[in-house]
Amino acid sequence: MNNTIQKTIEFVKQKLEGAEAGHDWFHIERVWKLSKKIAKTENCNLEVVELSALLHDIADPKFHNGDETLALKISREFLEGQNVDEVMIQQVLFVIQNISFKNRGEAPKVLPIELKIVQDADRIDAIGAIGVARTFNFGGFKNNLMYHPDLKPQLNMSKEEYKKSNGTTINHFYEKLLLLKDLMNTEEGKKIAKERHDFMLNFLDQFYKEWNVD
Numbered sequence: 439m440n441n442t443i444q445k446t447i448e449f450v451k452q453k454l455e456g457a458e459a460g461h462d463w464f465h466i467e468r469v470w471k472l473s474k475k476i477a478k479t480e481n482c483n484l485e486v487v488e489l490s491a492l493l494h495d496i497a498d499p500k501f502h503n504g505d506e507t508l509a510l511k512i513s514r515e516f517l518e519g520q521n522v523d524e525v526m527i528q529q530v531l532f533v534i535q536n537i538s539f540k541n542r543g544e545a546p547k548v549l550p551i552e553l554k555i556v557q558d559a560d561r562i563d564a565i566g567a568i569g570v571a572r573t574f575n576f577g578g579f580k581n582n583l584m585y586h587p588d589l590k591p592q593l594n595m596s597k598e599e600y601k602k603s604n605g606t607t608i609n610h611f612y613e614k615l616l617l618l619k620d621l622m623n624t625e626e627g628k629k630i631a632k633e634r635h636d637f638m639l640n641f642l643d644q645f646y647k648e649w650n651v652d
Contacts, residue, residue, distance in 0.1 A: 440485070442520050446492045449516055453496055458579050460572035461498050465563060469494065472559035472630070479626040486526060486552045489517070490533035494556060509534050533557075539564075539614055542621070549623070558627030561618045566634025569615055570641055577607035584608060585649060611642060 454463045473491040477484055493516070497509040510531050517527045533553045536545040537560055549557075564572065577584065583606045591612035592605060605613065619635040622628040 442522060443485070443488050443492070445520055446489060446516070450492050450496060453512075458576065460575045460579075461495055465572070466492060466495060468563050468568070469556070469559045472562055473556050476555045476558055476624055476626045476630075480551050480555060480624060482551045482555060483526075483529070486529045486533070487555050489522075489526070489530045490537075490552060490556045491559060493517075493530060494534050494537050494560060496534075506535075539618075539621075554623035555627075558622050558624050558631075561621065562627060562630050562634065565615050565618055565631060566637050569634065570638060573610055573615065574607055577610070582607055585645070608642070608645065611638060 450466055451463045454461075454466065457463070470488065470491040473487050474484070477487045493509070493513045495509075496512050497505070499506045499508070513531060513534055514527060517530065522530075529550070529552060532550070533556050536549070536553055537557050539561070563569065574584070583589070585606050585608040589606055589609065591609040593613065615638060616635070619628075619631045622631050
C-alpha cells in the first residue's frame, strides 16, 4: 500500500469518527475494497480509484445541510497537503462530485472508468443484506416510519424532491435500491449486484408476509 493511501485511510477514519453508522468508516472501507475488486477487471488508474473511494463520503451533503461543495474543499485541501499532483486531484474530485444517485441526471454522458468503478462499489454497498441494514439504520436516524400501507413510493422524483423526501424506509427500496442493479456500469458490478438485488426481493416478500398477519 502506498503512503498516500495509508495517510488517506488515517485521515478518513479520524474525520468520520462518530458518523451515522451507515456512512461511517466501515462503509468507506467496504466501498474501497469493492472498488479494488472491480478495478482488477478493468483498465484503470488504481490510485485514482482508491483515493476516490476513500474520500467519496468525507462530507456527505445530507449530514451537512445539503452542502455539495464541502467534500470537494476538504478533499482538495487534504490531497494538496499530500502533494498529489493537480491532474490526479481533479480526477478524484470529479468522481466525488458525480458519484451520487441523486446527481445522476447532472453527470456527463461519458464517464471515466474510475468513476464507473467507485460508483458501482458505492451502489453495491447500498443493496443486499448490508443495504437493508443501512437503510433501516438511516430511517431510524431520521425517525422515518418503517412502512405505511397507504403511503406509496414516489417514483421519478426530481433531485430536489429526492433530497427533501421523508418517506417510509420500505418505500426507499422502490425509490432507489431496487433501481441500482440496472444502473451498474461494469460487468463485475452487475454480477455482484444481481445476487444482492435478489436478496432484497426475498427480504421484501418476507417483510410483507410478517406485516400482513391475518
